[in-house]
Amino acid sequence: MTAKDNKVVERKDVVVKFVGDSGDGMQLTGTLFSDAAAYAGNDLATFPDYPAEIRAPQNTVAGVSGFQVHFGDKKIHSSGDLCDVLVAMNPASLRANLKWAKKGATLILDVDSFLDKYIERAGYESNPLEDGSLDGYNVIKAPVTTLTKKTIEGMKIDMKTALKSKNMFALGIMFYIFNRSFDTAFRFIENKFRTKPLVVEVNKKVLRAGYNYADTVEELQSVIQVPAARIAKGRYRNMTGNIATAWGLLAGAEKAGRPLFLGSYPITPATEILQEFSRHKSLGAKVFQAEDEIAGITSAIGAAFAGSLAVTSTSGPGLSLKSEAIGLAIITELPLVIVNVQRGGPSTGLPTKSEQADLLQALYGRNGEAPAIVLAATSSSDCFDYAFEASRLALEHMTPVILLTDGYLANGSQLFKIPEMKNLPEIKPPLAQQNDEHYQPYKRDPETYIRKWALPGMEGLRHRLGGLEKWDVTGNVSTDPENHQKMVEYREKKVQKVADRIPEQEVMGEASGDLLVVSWGGSKGAVLNAVTALQDEGKSISHAHFSYINPLPKNTEDILKGFKHIVVCELNMGQFVKYLKINFPHYSYLQYNKVQGLPFTEGELKTKFNQILEGVTG
Amino acid sequence: MTENTIPKSIKPLTKEDFESDQMVKWCPGCGDHAILKSVEKVFPKLGYKKENYTVISGIGCSSRFPYYMNTYGIHGIHGRAAAIATGVKLANPELSVWMITGDGDSLAIGGNHFIHLVRRNIDINVLLFNNQIYGLTKGQYSPTTPKGKITKTSPHGTIEHPFNPGELVIGSRGTFFARGVDMNPKLMTAIMEEAARHDGTSIVEILQNCVIYNDKTHQLITSKETRDDNQLIVEHGKPMIFGKNKEKGLYLNDSNRLEMVKIGENGITEEDLLVHDMHDPDSSLHLKLATLYPPEFPAVLGVIRSVKADTYDDLLKEQIAYEQENSPIKNMDDLLNSGDTWEM
Numbered sequence: 001m002t003a004k005d006n007k008v009v010e011r012k013d014v015v016v017k018f019v020g021d022s023g024d025g026m027q028l029t030g031t032l033f034s035d036a037a038a039y040a041g042n043d044l045a046t047f048p049d050y051p052a053e054i055r056a057p058q059n060t061v062a063g064v065s066g067f068q069v070h071f072g073d074k075k076i077h078s079s080g081d082l083c084d085v086l087v088a089m090n091p092a093s094l095r096a097n098l099k100w101a102k103k104g105a106t107l108i109l110d111v112d113s114f115l116d117k118y119i120e121r122a123g124y125e126s127n128p129l130e131d132g133s134l135d136g137y138n139v140i141k142a143p144v145t146t147l148t149k150k151t152i153e154g155m156k157i158d159m160k161t162a163l164k165s166k167n168m169f170a171l172g173i174m175f176y177i178f179n180r181s182f183d184t185a186f187r188f189i190e191n192k193f194r195t196k197p198l199v200v201e202v203n204k205k206v207l208r209a210g211y212n213y214a215d216t217v218e219e220l221q222s223v224i225q226v227p228a229a230r231i232a233k234g235r236y237r238n239m240t241g242n243i244a245t246a247w248g249l250l251a252g253a254e255k256a257g258r259p260l261f262l263g264s265y266p267i268t269p270a271t272e273i274l275q276e277f278s279r280h281k282s283l284g285a286k287v288f289q290a291e292d293e294i295a296g297i298t299s300a301i302g303a304a305f306a307g308s309l310a311v312t313s314t315s316g317p318g319l320s321l322k323s324e325a326i327g328l329a330i331i332t333e334l335p336l337v338i339v340n341v342q343r344g345g346p347s348t349g350l351p352t353k354s355e356q357a358d359l360l361q362a363l364y365g366r367n368g369e370a371p372a373i374v375l376a377a378t379s380s381s382d383c384f385d386y387a388f389e390a391s392r393l394a395l396e397h398m399t400p401v402i403l404l405t406d407g408y409l410a411n412g413s414q415l416f417k418i419p420e421m422k423n424l425p426e427i428k429p430p431l432a433q434q435n436d437e438h439y440q441p442y443k444r445d446p447e448t449y450i451r452k453w454a455l456p457g458m459e460g461l462r463h464r465l466g467g468l469e470k471w472d473v474t475g476n477v478s479t480d481p482e483n484h485q486k487m488v489e490y491r492e493k494k495v496q497k498v499a500d501r502i503p504e505q506e507v508m509g510e511a512s513g514d515l516l517v518v519s520w521g522g523s524k525g526a527v528l529n530a531v532t533a534l535q536d537e538g539k540s541i542s543h544a545h546f547s548y549i550n551p552l553p554k555n556t557e558d559i560l561k562g563f564k565h566i567v568v569c570e571l572n573m574g575q576f577v578k579y580l581k582i583n584f585p586h587y588s589y590l591q592y593n594k595v596q597g598l599p600f601t602e603g604e605l606k607t608k609f610n611q612i613l614e615g616v617t618g
Numbered sequence: 619m620t621e622n623t624i625p626k627s628i629k630p631l632t633k634e635d636f637e638s639d640q641m642v643k644w645c646p647g648c649g650d651h652a653i654l655k656s657v658e659k660v661f662p663k664l665g666y667k668k669e670n671y672t673v674i675s676g677i678g679c680s681s682r683f684p685y686y687m688n689t690y691g692i693h694g695i696h697g698r699a700a701a702i703a704t705g706v707k708l709a710n711p712e713l714s715v716w717m718i719t720g721d722g723d724s725l726a727i728g729g730n731h732f733i734h735l736v737r738r739n740i741d742i743n744v745l746l747f748n749n750q751i752y753g754l755t756k757g758q759y760s761p762t763t764p765k766g767k768i769t770k771t772s773p774h775g776t777i778e779h780p781f782n783p784g785e786l787v788i789g790s791r792g793t794f795f796a797r798g799v800d801m802n803p804k805l806m807t808a809i810m811e812e813a814a815r816h817d818g819t820s821i822v823e824i825l826q827n828c829v830i831y832n833d834k835t836h837q838l839i840t841s842k843e844t845r846d847d848n849q850l851i852v853e854h855g856k857p858m859i860f861g862k863n864k865e866k867g868l869y870l871n872d873s874n875r876l877e878m879v880k881i882g883e884n885g886i887t888e889e890d891l892l893v894h895d896m897h898d899p900d901s902s903l904h905l906k907l908a909t910l911y912p913p914e915f916p917a918v919l920g921v922i923r924s925v926k927a928d929t930y931d932d933l934l935k936e937q938i939a940y941e942q943e944n945s946p947i948k949n950m951d952d953l954l955n956s957g958d959t960w961e962m
Contacts, residue, residue, distance in 0.1 A: 041962055184958065229962070237959045247953065254950045261709050263701075281938045282945030283953065286708055291734040295701035298694065298731075302674065302705025305692055306713065310705070328695050415962075418954045456672045456690035456706070456713050457625075464684050466693025467677075476640060477685060 008179075009222045013072025015080035016174065019097045020089030022065040023055050025167040029087075030067025031413075032171060032188060036180040037071040038238050038415055041228025044071035045380065045525065046413045047079035047599070052268070052351045059118045064096045073227040077379070078525025079412060081601040085177065087170050089113060089144070092122035106138040108173055110166070112145035140219050144169045144210075151209040157198055165199075165206040172210020179223050182207065232417060239416035241409035242272035244383035245313075245339055250283055251384070252337075252391025253309040256427035260285045261303035262311045263296040265318065268351045269407040270341035273313040293321035297338065301325060304334040305465065307455040309391055313339040315407075316358050317348065320365070326400055327366045330491060332465040333442075333451050335394040335429065338372075339387070342406040342522075344597040353597025354408035356521055357572035362402045363550055363579065369488045371495040373397070374549040376404040376521035381414040386547060388424065395429040397498055398450050399491075404549075406522040406571075408599050429453055435460035441475030442487075449494035496551050505553035509535055509542030512562030515612055518589075519569045520546040520576050523600055527569055530605035539613055546576070552583060560587050565612055567592055569600065624666045624714050631662035636671070638688045649800030649826035650679060653747065654686055656806040657716070661689075663807075664714065664814050672713045674703040676723040679754045679828075680747040683718040697728025700735040703742045711931050714814065717744045722752050725761040725781050736790040738930040739818040745810070746783055746823045751832035769831075783823045784908025784922060788901045794820040795908060796921040800827060801840045805851060805919060812921050818929045825917075839917045850916040852907065854924075857891040860916050867891035868907075868915075876906050878915055896924045 016033065020026045027048055034046050049066040056063030070080035086101045088094040090113040101107065111129065119127050128134055129141065148166040155162070171185065186204060193199040214220055239247075253260035262285065264274040278287040286308070290296040297312040304310035314322065319340045329336045342358045344350025362374045373393050377386040383405055390403040432439050432454035441463040444451050454461035463475055471478040472486055507516075508531065519527040524545045531543040544559050546552070560566060560580075567590040568577040574591050581589065592608045594600060636658045644650045661671055671689040675681035677696035684691030690713075694702045703717040724732040724746055735742065751769065752758040758771040762783065766775040787795045794816045796809040806824065813820035825836040834841075838848045850860040850868065858868040859881075869879040870892055879886045898904070904923040911917055947953050 035958065039958075039960060187958075231962060233962060235955065235959050236962050237954075237957065247950075250953070251950050259709070261705065263705060280947070280953065281941035282947050283949070284938060284942070286934065286938070288704065288708060290701065291730050294698060295704070295731050295734070298698040298701035299705035299708070301694075302692070302702040302707075303709035304705075305690075305702075306672075306706045306709035308705075308709045310709075324695055325698065332692070418959060421950050421954075455710075457667075457670055457710060459667075459669050462669060462688055462690050464673075464687075464689075464691040464693065466684065466691075467695050468693060 006220070007222045008225050010225045010227065012074065012226070013070065013076065014085070014224060014226055015068065015070045015083040016085045016087070017066055017068040017083040017097060017100060018087045018170070019064055019066040019093035020167070021058050021093070022051055022053070022063045023058070024065065024089045025164065026065045026067050026089070029167045029171050030069055032185045033174055034069045034071070034413065035184045035188070035238060036175065037069065037178070038236070039184045040180060042071040042226055043074065043076045043229035043231050043415050044069055045076045045079045047408065048411045050352055059090050059092050059121045061092045061096045061123060064093045066093070066097060071226060073229050075229070075231055076414070077528050078599070078602070081603050085174070087174065089167070089170065090122070091119045091124060091128065094128065095122045095124060101137070104136060104138065106140065107134065108140045108142055108170065110144035110170070111141040112143050138219060140173070140217060142173060142213065147209060147213055148206050151206050152202055155198070155202060157202055161199070162202055165203045168203050168207040169210035169213070172207045173214040175207070176211045176214035177220065177224055179225065231415070235418045236415045237418060238413050239381050239384070240272070240411060240413040241377065241380040241383040241405055242270070242341070242411070243276050244381055244416060245377070245387045245403070245405060246273050246276035248384035248387025249309070249311050249337060249391055250280060250285060251421065251424060252388045252395070252427060253285070254283070254421065255424055256309060256391065256395050256429055258307060258309045258395065258429060260311065261288070261300060261308035262286070262313065263288045263290050263299035263303065264313045265290050265293045265296045267293070267315045267318050269343055269410045270313045270315045270318070270339065272410070273339060273341070293318040294325060297322040297325040298328070300336055301329050301332070301334060304329070304336050305332070305456065309337070309395060310335065311337045311339065313341070315341045315343050316345045316361070319358060319361060323366050326372060327368060327370045328467050329400040330370045330372060331467055331469070333398045333491070334465070335398055335453070336400040337387070337390045337394050338400060338402045340402060340404050341410045342404060350597040352407065354406045354522065354599060355571050355595060355597060356406060356523065357575065357595065358404065359549070359572065359575040360578070362404055369492065371492050372550065373399060373401040373495055373498055374404065375401060376547050376549055377409055378521060378524040378545060378547055379414055380409050380412045381416040383409055384416065392425065392427045393498060395427055396450070397448070397494065398430060398453060399494060404521055409522045431455070432458065432461055434458045440473045441465065442470055443473050444490065448497050449490050499551040499554050502548050502553060504555045505544055505546065505559055507542050507544050507559055510540070511542070511559070513540035513542055514564050515541045515609060516560065516563035516566045517541060517543045517569060517609065518546070518566060518576070518580070519543070520549065523569060523571055526600040526602050527605060529602045530609060533602065533606060534609055541609060541613065549579070557584050560584055565590060567609070567612055569605065571595065571600070624670055624712050626665050627667045631668055633658040633662060635668050636661045636688050638686050640685055642686050643682065644679060645830055647829040648679070649749070649828070650683070650747065652800045652803055653745065653806065653824055653826065654683065656803050656810060657687065657745070660807050660810045660814065663811060666714050670713050671716065672706055673716045673718060674706060675699050675718040676728055677754070678720040678723045680718055680720040681723060697723055697726070698731060699723065700728060700731035704735060704740055707740055707742055707931055708934060711935060715742045717742055719744065719746055721746070721748045721750060721760045721762040721783070725783065725786070733786065733790040736787055736792045736819050736821065739793055739927055740930045741817055741819070743810070743813045743820045744822065746821060747826040748783060748823050749826045749828040749832055750835050751828050753828045753831050757831035782909050783821070785905060787821045788905045788908060788923065792821060792923065793818040793925050793927045794921070795823070795904070795923045796820070797823045797825065797917070797919050799825045799836065799840045799919065809921055812924065816924055818927060838912045848912040848916050850918050852894040852896070852918055852920040852922060854894055854896045854921070857888055857893050859888070859891060876910070876915070896921050899925050
């Protein structure tokens, strides 16, 4: 395929990062590159990193948008620490991202953008292309803008529109380096611009031009071959966490035979869930874009009363606004799934960055004794599984479930093995029977404390629910002291009983040893990689990664018992560790915390774990 | 239209079918008792299956209402009745959904939900009890309390301009607005029935007396001695006449302003009076009528505005039906396998 006689270098996994101005189309470029990798059989994980502003000032560090993809020939758990190839469209994006490139990485730079004014605006004191600061890197100085212009010469299109395609030039270079087929990218372009055939032609032409340019560059001595991954056979697709969440809930609704209702208000980084549901009316999904977060959840509570699998999706500030209503769902004992895509806080915080700092809010952030089931997804693709599980637990246990994901999972993507609906577990909501003479709104199953779900319209079951405390069994309003205590205890026990119907906690590695690494939710990939790497070095280290937060799996304490040291790693100041201390106070816990709006890196985790292990052995 | 999808009761129902066995705990003399009785009379008249009535409320004295009706119901949280009712109606359009709320619940803490419910025109019947005071918290001023009024939180008189619910409804592109008084059950049942028959959001403001914290606040409009001269009950197609001897009326002058006139004075005859057209899509006259207030003008009661417009619930149903008919994605397996997928 290539003109030069390049050698082919085989690599097990590679990390690539595309960076540029937020209007440069880096998210799209990264997505198309990932799709091509997936199509070629690699497993992968992606991580988009973009500013909160739609178009921050051009050529400034504040406006840099990035997209990282990690792909390889084995199961890929995280988007990777440092990149092997960095594509930077301007000086600002190079300056902001060089620290994320490996020593000796290949840097593909649009030299046309390295003008004095842009270099200065990026905050450089001298031109990095000339001052030696890039020594040691494999720098490809590509005149991307000039060659894009040249490529489209003579085409009847205005220069401004045409220059938007320069990201395709960069993508073409990358396609050359990794020997990718144009198929998926062409298909995407044809579909996206189907009403603008000229734009399709421009983009395809520029993509090819980038590829051909790479073929002439002396510095590109080799093409990189990443063999197809050896992962479970089956049909796959690429999925972001937010789409997986929406689909998992739709699957839950179908499996339960209940219509889906979503009441939501747009909020970064959860908005795609609302958008995704609104596309699926053909599946009977009713989507209500509410006037605010409170109307989002309270409309869902109304829909739950009327028999829907009711869902509201939000991010931290929205969860705060929904607190009172979650209490209403708890006391009315209606099924409800609250998806909280965590972002940096407090307040508006870091809207486009990721954090795990809403855990205590999810567990305790309500007035009164108000227990809710809390789950946390661990990867972009298993957002599907945990969303499905949240539906199952809400519907079968008649209580709200808070599903925690985060901005990193939500916007990141992974390969997703397509399940067959018939193989997913059954979901059987405890529906009351029409004209059941013995029906009482708060009569409970004696084992599980679950009450029956009677829907408006059903004959012989009329009843009232509400925020006031109710008499046991009859559901009439009550302020009786002993009754209140009893009802509080029932609601708590009902949630704790869920522990009987969830899987036991797994440990990756030996069941005892020097160090147990504990993590939860979206940080699984990096922690798992770090632990695995140390295990490969023969260290006595194991990993327990939690998804079931409330209730905790029944065997949690048995796991803690087996280790000399326990370190709890979280992207917050130590919330899960507090929760473990409350539940299992007899153990001592070390912590590793990071609150920078960024995921853990494998490197920093390994350093921390080694320090602990050296303390143990030394 | 929407109404017809609500299943009808096979056997005729009576008010006993809707009476609750729970003790009604409103104060003796509270206007709420009369409203409850009126609703119990209206429900059987509408003819829907008794299981298909759902009563939703927020917080406040009025919002205890669902507990006193034998229907499906939710006593919600403060201000959120409109959103809860929205969820109920969208999830199951075959329900006759009634929302019970007050001036604090819907015009203060729930103001946002209230205006958006009206704007969306979802087929929900709203009974807004307006007693111009916070009753359940014992006497603080509300968004409808007249300016200058002395209450527990305005010991020197309120310095706020009150909302007029009718103005708010019409400003939010409301399709149905009616006003009744707790002292006139006949009028209340008539307008509640009209509200139920209207496709879309129906707002019924009921001037209700809080006997403990704001007694006689609507006295001029409601008391036997003064009401005839201070209330005008409008009827569609009828001239706007009122007064003890039916001698007064409303007249639209050349400057497009309403005037109160007397029949027989200055050559005014009944023919010169305004004739009520509740179906007029132009809301400007409805807005004028909704804002009239004694002593300069009579307060206008009855159905002030009732116009046809698409309802949110009907349009949602249509979109879903269309997609179900035309989309290639019929179930989750279809969705999971749609778009770019590949074997590995």
